[in-house]
Amino acid sequence: MSKLDAILEQVDTNMSASVDKLVHFLTFPSVSSQPEGKEGILACSDWLKSELGKLGFDVQVVETAGHPLVMARTGSDSGGVKALFYGHYDVQPAEPLDAWITPPFQPAIRDEDGLKRIYARGASDSKSQVWSVLEAFRAWKETAGDLPIDAIILLEGEEETGSPSLPEFVEIHRDALSCDVAFISDSDMWSPARPAITTHLKGLLHEKVTIHAPNGDLHSGHFGNVAVNPVRVLARILASIHDDRGRVTINGFYDGVEPVSPALRDQWQALDITEALSGVSVAGGPDEGGGYGPIELMWGRPGIDFNGLVGGNTGPGERSVLPGSASARLSFRLVGRQRPEDVRAKFRSFVEAGLPVGCRVEFEGCGGSSAVSVNDAGPYVAATARALDCEWAQPTLIKGTGGTIPLIELLTNSLNVDCIVTGFILADDAIHAPNERYDVERLRKGIRSWVRILSELANFKRGSNE
Amino acid sequence: MSKLDAILEQVDTNMSASVDKLVHFLTFPSVSSQPEGKEGILACSDWLKSELGKLGFDVQVVETAGHPLVMARTGSDSGGVKALFYGHYDVQPAEPLDAWITPPFQPAIRDEDGLKRIYARGASDSKSQVWSVLEAFRAWKETAGDLPIDAIILLEGEEETGSPSLPEFVEIHRDALSCDVAFISDSDMWSPARPAITTHLKGLLHEKVTIHAPNGDLHSGHFGNVAVNPVRVLARILASIHDDRGRVTINGFYDGVEPVSPALRDQWQALDITEALSGVSVAGGPDEGGGYGPIELMWGRPGIDFNGLVGGNTGPGERSVLPGSASARLSFRLVGRQRPEDVRAKFRSFVEAGLPVGCRVEFEGCGGSSAVSVNDAGPYVAATARALDCEWAQPTLIKGTGGTIPLIELLTNSLNVDCIVTGFILADDAIHAPNERYDVERLRKGIRSWVRILSELANFKRGSNE
Numbered sequence: 001m002s003k004l005d006a007i008l009e010q011v012d013t014n015m016s017a018s019v020d021k022l023v024h025f026l027t028f029p030s031v032s033s034q035p036e037g038k039e040g041i042l043a044c045s046d047w048l049k050s051e052l053g054k055l056g057f058d059v060q061v062v063e064t065a066g067h068p069l070v071m072a073r074t075g076s077d078s079g080g081v082k083a084l085f086y087g088h089y090d091v092q093p094a095e096p097l098d099a100w101i102t103p104p105f106q107p108a109i110r111d112e113d114g115l116k117r118i119y120a121r122g123a124s125d126s127k128s129q130v131w132s133v134l135e136a137f138r139a140w141k142e143t144a145g146d147l148p149i150d151a152i153i154l155l156e157g158e159e160e161t162g163s164p165s166l167p168e169f170v171e172i173h174r175d176a177l178s179c180d181v182a183f184i185s186d187s188d189m190w191s192p193a194r195p196a197i198t199t200h201l202k203g204l205l206h207e208k209v210t211i212h213a214p215n216g217d218l219h220s221g222h223f224g225n226v227a228v229n230p231v232r233v234l235a236r237i238l239a240s241i242h243d244d245r246g247r248v249t250i251n252g253f254y255d256g257v258e259p260v261s262p263a264l265r266d267q268w269q270a271l272d273i274t275e276a277l278s279g280v281s282v283a284g285g286p287d288e289g290g291g292y293g294p295i296e297l298m299w300g301r302p303g304i305d306f307n308g309l310v311g312g313n314t315g316p317g318e319r320s321v322l323p324g325s326a327s328a329r330l331s332f333r334l335v336g337r338q339r340p341e342d343v344r345a346k347f348r349s350f351v352e353a354g355l356p357v358g359c360r361v362e363f364e365g366c367g368g369s370s371a372v373s374v375n376d377a378g379p380y381v382a383a384t385a386r387a388l389d390c391e392w393a394q395p396t397l398i399k400g401t402g403g404t405i406p407l408i409e410l411l412t413n414s415l416n417v418d419c420i421v422t423g424f425i426l427a428d429d430a431i432h433a434p435n436e437r438y439d440v441e442r443l444r445k446g447i448r449s450w451v452r453i454l455s456e457l458a459n460f461k462r463g464s465n466e
Numbered sequence: 467m468s469k470l471d472a473i474l475e476q477v478d479t480n481m482s483a484s485v486d487k488l489v490h491f492l493t494f495p496s497v498s499s500q501p502e503g504k505e506g507i508l509a510c511s512d513w514l515k516s517e518l519g520k521l522g523f524d525v526q527v528v529e530t531a532g533h534p535l536v537m538a539r540t541g542s543d544s545g546g547v548k549a550l551f552y553g554h555y556d557v558q559p560a561e562p563l564d565a566w567i568t569p570p571f572q573p574a575i576r577d578e579d580g581l582k583r584i585y586a587r588g589a590s591d592s593k594s595q596v597w598s599v600l601e602a603f604r605a606w607k608e609t610a611g612d613l614p615i616d617a618i619i620l621l622e623g624e625e626e627t628g629s630p631s632l633p634e635f636v637e638i639h640r641d642a643l644s645c646d647v648a649f650i651s652d653s654d655m656w657s658p659a660r661p662a663i664t665t666h667l668k669g670l671l672h673e674k675v676t677i678h679a680p681n682g683d684l685h686s687g688h689f690g691n692v693a694v695n696p697v698r699v700l701a702r703i704l705a706s707i708h709d710d711r712g713r714v715t716i717n718g719f720y721d722g723v724e725p726v727s728p729a730l731r732d733q734w735q736a737l738d739i740t741e742a743l744s745g746v747s748v749a750g751g752p753d754e755g756g757g758y759g760p761i762e763l764m765w766g767r768p769g770i771d772f773n774g775l776v777g778g779n780t781g782p783g784e785r786s787v788l789p790g791s792a793s794a795r796l797s798f799r800l801v802g803r804q805r806p807e808d809v810r811a812k813f814r815s816f817v818e819a820g821l822p823v824g825c826r827v828e829f830e831g832c833g834g835s836s837a838v839s840v841n842d843a844g845p846y847v848a849a850t851a852r853a854l855d856c857e858w859a860q861p862t863l864i865k866g867t868g869g870t871i872p873l874i875e876l877l878t879n880s881l882n883v884d885c886i887v888t889g890f891i892l893a894d895d896a897i898h899a900p901n902e903r904y905d906v907e908r909l910r911k912g913i914r915s916w917v918r919i920l921s922e923l924a925n926f927k928r929g930s931n932e
Contacts, residue, residue, distance in 0.1 A: 032783075054847040092787075125685075147541070160785075160786075161783060161784055162784065204786075206784045213750075214750070216896075217899035217900065219898045220773055220870055221797075221867070222867065225752065225799060226748050228751040228752075231704070231775050232705075232772055234775075236699075236701075238705075280693055281824055283824025283825075284822030286692070286694075295838045298688065298692050303691035305695060305788060306697035306698055307698050307778050307786065307787050307789070308777065308778035308779030308785070309776060309789075310771070312773050313559075313773045314775070314780070315561065316500065317772075318775065319558060321898050329778070329785075331786055357749050358747055358749025358751075402689070402691055403685065404689035431685050432686075432786055433684065434683065
């Protein structure tokens with residue numbers, strides 16, 4: 001039996017313990033966007049420190065202005081390449097809680113469709129992704145001794161809030177983070193049989209907009225037909241952001257957008273859209289009226305989305321209130337050379353221009369990230385694809401995503417490191433939604449994939465690109 | 467000293483006790499639209515039964531499918547007219563609680579602007595209105611013995627939810643409710659110096675509309691640019707309900723609307739709009755572009771208002787969610803011969819026509835009331851105006867309102883009774899809003915007003931209209 005086969009067998013043998021550890025990881029309510037999540041964040045980062053220590057890494061929990069990062073590295077010099085492995089241990093809020101079939105932080109394993117599915121917030125995005133890497137390290141060490149590379153592990157606690165502390169962290173720890181290649185373990189497969197490496201990632205900014213009427217709450221029976229209603233103002237502004245086909249009407253929004261190359265477009269158009277959407281219906285959705293297919297819309301076109309809406313009476317009963325204010329949350333997904341601050345300024349001017357006399361608008365939002373494209377002709381992309389091809393039934397797809405991972409922009413632009421973005425999330429894992437799930441077989445194949453990637457990396461020389 | 471003067475003096479002497487009793491009345495959290503309000507509703511109706519019993523009335527608490535009504539009557543035959551006095555003891559929800567300077571069900575009396583202001587939910591709408599009538603009865607009885615009329619008192623617990631049980635109640639108790647005149651004590655003054663009798667009341671219906679996407683919640687980064695967003699669909703539908711000037715665009719909405727008579731219009735246009743609005747700004751508000759002044763818009767024109775809005779992420783943090791649904795609450799204020807069911811059907815067709823393929827709409831709402839106009843040339847209107855003229859600094863105004871009191875339609879149309887709608891609410895009492903308030907001096911003059919009305923009623927013969 002080859003060394004690789006022995007390590008892969010160790011992965012299979014150890015699966016029961018791997019699942020138990022992941023389940024424990026999933027019990028921490030590490031919700032980064034809610035103040036009440038702080039306790040779960042801290043407990044989770046402490047637990048990760050302890051687990052990484054047991055695996056033989058030098059670990060530190062690095063405090064930031066927000067939530068801490070867990071940073072670990074192999075203690076001795078392997079003589080191999082320096083590779084960074086990034087993941088995040090924070091999760092999205094679990095609300096609405098009553099939509100979950102089992103409580104979001106009490107992981108439950110259910111037999112469904114021939115799979116053992118683990119239900120929990122973070123089951124797919126992204127604790128299973130983090131855990132697959134760590135179990136690969138464990139299997140390697142238990143079977144073959146030291147890793148064949150110098151590994152740096154970086155686990156973030158603010159990914160779901162746009163990574164506000166990461167730029168300063170990367171700037172401060174430039175030397176410690178310097179590496180030959182960085183693996184970003186937080187992305188999806190093309191289909192259950194086909195793995196993927198994501199090379200096109202969109203930029204992102206969030207805005208919250210609140211329309212304030214000149215008055216506070218009023219009786220709608222008395223004043224509804226004569227005083228301005230901020231819900232109506234907000235609805236009119238939101239409705240005017242897109243035309244009938246979903247194309248953004250904000251002046252200059254598309255500045256800096258670059259067309260997808262004809263070659264890549266052809267490749268994307270050849271894909272089976274049913275597989276890409278995995279049960280999600282796009283009936284009635286936007287298409288810009290520009291002849292873009294669904295995949296190009298998702299991976300190659302910028303957009304503005306509405307994530308939340310609240311105003312006036314949100315309770316169960318009727319109430320004759322003319323609300324004093326109404327607000328919406330929006331997110332902007334950017335491509336090409338669109339700049340977040342430029343898009344933000346144009347959006348705010350657009351809203352202000354639509355504001356009736358007497359009303360006032362309040363904006364919340366700062367920062368944001370630009371789009372990133374990773375060079376998909378480099379040797380690490382090819383090595384990773386070879387590794388994945390061996391584990392999965394279908395060949396690796398080089399793809400794009402509408403999602404955003406802020407670290408990639410920082411590593412690419414600040415540290416000039418090649419980033420390999422891969423992971424095993426599927427579209428119907430219900431990430432960011434109630435009943436998020438992952439399956440045990442995918443966990444097993446994910447761990448084995450990382451073992452195979454380590455085995456490929458053993459062939460590289462430090463500082464080399466071949 | 468005349469008998470009337472002696473009774474009025476008794477009102478003044480007894481004010482401290484009157485305030486204490488009202489304060490106790492205000493401690494009941496009798497919120498009719500929330501399930502958790504039931505306990506407060508029941509405790510409040512029991513307390514009212516006890517208080518009316520102590521005042522010498524025959525009282526019963528009448529159960530309904532919803533909340534109970536408290537019905538009381540004078541025990542002996544006075545030989546005078548039969549007069550019904552209606553009020554409601556239920557209140558609007560108090561949310562948002564953190565906007566209150568003192569807790570909504572712990573009444574606080576504050577010295578402000580030379581007034582003693584009572585802060586509490588229901589302080590103005592409508593517990594002080596109910597209490598003014600009862601204290602007038604108390605002063606009369608303590609000073610002069612039996613009332614000069616046969617009084618029927620009807621206190622409702624569902625006014626703020628559109629009085630769903632009232633039609634059946636009125637039908638069942640037709641005989642017990644038969645009377646010469648009905649006083650509806652739940653309306654506003656023109657200004658702090660000028661009392662009013664309201665003869666034009668709008669009809670009302672509520673609708674809740676929920677747009678369901680074909681999918682549940684999704685990750686907006688992945689699917690935001692290609693799957694339909696129900697917030698966007700809802701915003702577009704709400705935005706299209708009115709044109710730029712606030713005129714409703716729903717086909718046939720204005721069917722049955724009757725123009726205000728030129729004489730009434732002249733009278734309304736002569737009023738000081740600043741007094742009518744009492745600090746409320748109408749900047750940026752709708753005007754239909756039809757040359758209507760603010761008073762005609764409030765009292766004489768129908769409208770559609772947005773009372774609430776909710777969808778997706780309503781929490782404090784950012785969340786990349788493409789919501790699975792979004793909903794809005796609307797209220798429709800009707801005039802003339804507009805029929806609630808007709809307006810509801812037209813609205814629903816309008817929404818359905820604006821729905822993209824793949825989306826589904828869900829409506830909640832039933833019932834509703836038509837507009838009512840009371841004959842303002844009758845003798846009871848004149849008698850009430852004489853009474854009010856004696857108490858207040860300026861002469862009584864005959865006015866309209868955008869508000870709705872379902873009982874009036876029932877009494878006018880079912881029992882053919884003249885309804886006199888009066889009360890002492892002011893526009894800046896913050897009814898239906900946080901920090902609702904009323905002042906002690908207005909309570910005193912309100913009680914005295916009802917004593918003067920009783921004194922006028924003593925001159926009427928039973929069954930007479932003169």
